[in-house]
Amino acid sequence: MERLPILKIGQMLLVSIQVDLRDDMVIALQEDLADRIVETGARGVVIDITALDIVDSFTGRMLATIAALSRVLDAETVVVGMRPAVAITLVELGLSLDGIKTALDVERGMRLLSSARGTAR
Amino acid sequence: MTSEPFGDLIDRCRAAEDDLVRRWRADVAASLRGRISEIELDKELREILDAVLSAVASADGADTRSAAYGEVRALLVDLSRGRALQGFSPRETAISVFALKKAVRDSVGTGPEFTAFSDVIDELGLFTFESYAKTREEVISNQAEQLLELATPVVKLWQGVVALPLVGTLDSARAQVVMEKLLQTLVDTGSEYAIIDITGVPAVDTQVAQHLLKTIVAARLMGAECIISGIRPQIAQTIVALGIEFGDIATKATLADALLLALGRIGVDVTAEMSKRGL
Structure with missing residues (x-):
């Protein structure tokens, strides 16, 4: 089965979603990510969905689940690069992804994570 | 013949x-x-x-x-x-x-x-x-x-701050255009703050508020924050009377206040910026 690569950058993990998501990939990603956070002791997760142009309620819930999961493992999640069409779809689906941090691009997302960690210390 | x-x-x-x-x-x-x-x-x-x-x-x-x-x-x-x-x-x-x-x-x-x-x-x-x-x-x-195209300009106020001055009644069709245009501009300009100015909107009812809220939630999902400005006294009365909740969305009476808030959150020092540009 195809698995999404999880890259470690400093104290953060970066997941860049470049392909159309299938439900089994999403579940695998959740498992992998949990493993990697524990393994690396990462404090932040950046999920880049710039290339994602179709979302459904399952994908929306996946983002919420990943965020909740990382929070339990003491890591912050930032979703970056959401396209306008995707954002509109999620709003129309009634998924406002409360409690998830968002940023316009990867750079801003990483800055957001490091500044949040800075203030926490 | x-x-x-x-x-x-x-x-x-x-x-x-x-x-x-x-x-x-x-x-x-x-x-x-x-x-x-x-x-x-x-x-x-x-x-x-x-x-x-x-x-x-x-x-x-x-x-x-x-x-x-x-x-x-x-x-x-x-x-x-x-x-x-x-x-x-x-x-x-x-x-x-x-x-x-x-x-x-x-x-x-x-x-x-x-x-x-x-x-x-x-x-x-x-x-x-x-x-x-x-x-x-x-x-x-x-x-x-x-009119639909003309009436929805998105203006850049500062690096990272755009404003959307709404003029005229906001119906579903227009709200959709406005929403798409604003979100696209946020991506194109990489702006983290959008000020939606409703000075020119004659009336705010639950439907208009609903459209505004949807736009703001969508912008949030993309990682940008919206501020609503230009709320006239009568509009404020209507909003309260209708029981519309803007939640934690920042609302300001004037565009100037909203800009100041956005600049403050970005951490811009206007005087320093001016002397840098030799003004």
Whole structure:
């Protein structure tokens, strides 16, 4: 089965979603990510969905689940690069992804994570 | 075969063509009050007369829907389209055709065949009016479309701050356009703050508020924060009376306040920025 690569950058993990998501990939990603956070002791997760142009309620819930999961493992999640069409779809689906941090691009997302960690210390 | 109902009317018209056009033009020009030059009018009417006479003289002369009237119809569509776009009234447009009847009566004289000719002119007049109305409808729908585009400019106020001054009533169709445009601008400019200014929105009801909230939630999902500004006292009253909750969305009375808030959150030092640019 195809698995999404999880890259470690400093104290953060970066997941860049470049392909159309299938439900089994999403579940695998959740498992992998949990493993990697524990393994690396990462404090932040950046999920880049710039290339994602179709979302459904399952994908929306996946983002919420990943965020909740990382929070339990003491890591912050930032979703970056959401396209306008995707954002509109999620709003129309009634998924406002409360409690998830968002940023316009990867750079801003990483800055957001490091500044949040800075203030926490 | 020559068409029976018109007798020799066509030949007599042809013979008196110059006089006919002169009378016709005089009538039309009087109604248009000099807004179209005589020369232009002369050319236009001569073309129409020529086409009408040829069509009437043809085998299907009595039927204005026949192929023989193809050229006449094309000319009349041009005429009514031109008049509609130039802003002439329906009366002024229709008279261009109906005046031909009077011109023929005065110039060639009436006769039993005049009734049939009159019927033809009436039909053509109605046709002109129809295409006039159609053109006006096109103009209106074009304007509505243009308005939709014109009325939603997204303005960059500062590096990372854009403003969306909303003017006019916000219905579902417009809200959709506004939402898409704002979100696209956020991506294109990489702005983290958007100020939605509703000074120009005459009324805020639950539906408008719903549209605004959707836009703001969508912007949040993309990683940008929205501030609502330009809330007039009456609007504030309505919002409270309707029980609309803006939650943790920042709202400000004026655009200036909203800009200040955005600059503060970004951490811009305006004085330092000015001295850097040598102002």
